[in-house]
Amino acid sequence: MIKKGIGRLIVLHYFFVIFLALLLVEVIFIFAIRAYYYDSIFNHLSNHAALTSSYFQKFVNLDSEEEYTYLPEMLKLFSLDNTELQIIDKDGKVLINSTGFENDRTIQTSDITQALAGNVGRWIGRQPGTGEQVMAVSSPLQIRGEKLYIIRYITSLETLNEKLLNITFLAVGIGAAVLAVVLMFSIGLANSIVKPIKNITAVSAQMAQGNLDVRVKGEYRHELQELASTLNFMADQIVHSNQIKDDFISSISHELRTPLTGIKGWSETLSSGSFDPEETKMGMQIITKEADRLIGLVEEILDFSKLQQNEMKLVISRVNLRELLQETILNVWTKAEQKHIKVKLTGEEEPVWINADPNRMKQVFLNIVDNAIKFSHENCWVNLNLKKYDHVVEVAVQDTGIGISEEHLMRVKDRFFQVNPLNGGTGLGLAITQQLVELHGGHMDIESQLGVGTTVTVILPLSKDDVTETNQDKI
Template sequence: MGRKLQLNSLKSKIVGHYMLVISITLLLVGVVFSLFMHSYYYVGIERTLTSYSDVTSSVIKSLGISDEESLEQEATYLLNVVKNNDTTVQIIDLNQSVITSSSGFEVKENIDTIDVQQAIQGNRSSWQGRNEATNERIFAVSTPIVSHDKTIGVLRYITSIEATKKILRNIYTASIVVGVCIMAIVFLISFTLANSITRPIRTMTEASKQMAQGRFNIKLNEDYEAEIGTLAKTLNYMADEIVKSDNVKNEFISSVSHELRTPLTSIKGWSETMLLGDLADKEETKLAFNIISSETNRLIGLVEELLDFSQFQAGKIKLSLTNVSLSDIVDEVIFQYRLKSEKKNIHLQCLIQATPFILADQNRIKQVLINLIDNAMKYSPPHTKITVVIKEDRRNAILQVIDEGIGISSEHIKKVKQSFYQVNANKEGTGLGLAIVQQIVQLHNGTLRIHSHPSKGTAVTISFAKSIQKKRESPFS
């Protein structure tokens, strides 16, 4: 029967619960059935004997028997009239002595059973017991013989119930056998059902142990039904996500190592050049300091980006919300990037179609715009335009950054907002810029959409809910 049934195991509990429910059900059905059968047979016997008594009472009335003496005189004749082959008939006087009996044992035999006593008092009654002469179980119904509202004797019908008891014993035995068969069938069904549940769970448990040891290439069968199949799919999904997470971690380590190595190498190289070179050469010394400062700033930017990302992932970022002008933020950032764009021969322009206000953290919104313009410049060739657009609709303030750069293919556009993902691995950066932008926009309950065509450029659209507007006063306008 497969694996051994162990106590306290899921299989044993399933089987045990099934067996308990069926046992209680069979017990209740058995009790009700036995009571019904017992009542059916014994009530049937009592009714039959009672009907015989009613017929005999009418015969007694027709014979004109009016007192105890005439009853004793007519007893033999009366017995011959009312007796039948299925029962024994007794006529008993008020002293509980048998006057006559169809069985032949009527020699002044005293009957002191409760049915006879009740009949002498004028009440029909029944009794079940054992016949001392034959040692068999009998059932008796005693009916008072009444004349002029006075009891003058007792008419007693007796029948053996040995055959009935045998029938009932056979029925009960058959019922027990059927019950045992049902229990056996239920046990097999519950055991099979328990196996169908616990076998895949054991498989998943073993697979989970192997996954815990780092073997994520294991694939579970997902064809199981209901919750078991869902669990298998979940475990497979978990393994895939862990593999993806490991890949992202490895890519992150590789990317960060590469990004840190370049500025560190540059700083180390120029530091050594300065130590070994002629410090009196002011031009070279100034160049070295400029490069060291630039690379240091680059390192600080990388570290800040990583710190931001870790805080976003941990949910530790708290926004300082104020009512801010989106156009003021755009003016400030464009002013900061004007010189950089001119050096790259990229035309950076702003197109303000509206001056909406939003409830936002000004520094974080500025960080969003800086990231988007940085990305646009990184992937835009010289003599192209980057346009920052501010507009609004009925409910939202809309910020767009549109470039004429290399664009993003449909293969990559779905992934660019993922952490550490880079369209071009040879480009500078950690691949966290758009992931951080996405996090900041979501914290402001905004939406971020990216539309791009290879070789034609990219448009990033961000929407924020508008707040109360104030008069715009920008020092950069």
């Protein structure tokens, strides 16, 4: 017996569908063949009845006595083998029949009624006395346009019914054989599906227990192969994510340890006293700088956590994007001057309005421009190009820095990913920037060539008022 599960469901459903289909076909076949044989008998008897009626019309000029005496002659001429022939008057009384037995009973079956109406009638039922199933076919015999007699053929259906019963048994036997073959086939089909599923389930159970080195092996068909490939890909991604997480923990631990070491060292040094004001001032500046660095790291992690949990709340207002970019340049001016890098804003001269959270949008461009300066050589330039279109505004931040290889370019926006972990940071900057841009209804693209430079393009929707003004200017 098949165990409970998807295998049993497949077998039962497949078997049930084939069973219903076979049952329907056999029922239709049996009724069709029964109707065929019954109609054949009816056509044969009705043709003889029609011939008898036509022949009887030749004697329409005879008087009634001659008509009655001719009836026995008609029995001899038109009787059939294994068939009883009766001549009945219009009241349903049997005047004469081919069996020779007298029948005083009045016949009132439906074939008689149809014959009196001028049609060829058929009746199937049980013969009184014997109880066997018969078919009766009746046709009117007319004299001078008046229906005086009814000719009635009666034949037994018992032999035919036996043959039909044998055909039914044969059809049922064939159906049972087909169902047996279908059952075996469906069990094989179920096993071909269930066995791979069991293998995949066993592997997934090991993965759930933390063993991510196992993989689904073997070649499967169709959706099962897709499922196996997806599970293997998921395991690879989890391993990759765990590696990134471990690298991030290692990196962030180092990033946190460095400023904490500086803060702790200078605080212990300053607490010992015996320092002149200049040394004390320098120590306090270092403590402040490292504290700011710690705050930046923690805020970056908190922002990423909020974005991942969809808890980042934006305070939207109408923002002049050109003015925001100018403020961004001023914020990074000192860092750029230290490397002799020129940062300039080109493109639109007029205000460009967008609906955005000014603080978060400034965070986006500060991160992009800061990266451009960080990864550029000395005496280079960073250009912010502002362009306004019908419904969107484009900001392209271009640098002539070290660039990004094609291998790393596809992953540079992934969380925790760092092209060079030795440069410091959490690897969350671009991931946060990307999500903030998307929260504002825009998108960010990065193009880069190793050793040539990088261009980060941010596209944002214009404010509705600015869209209207742009269209009016075109008119």
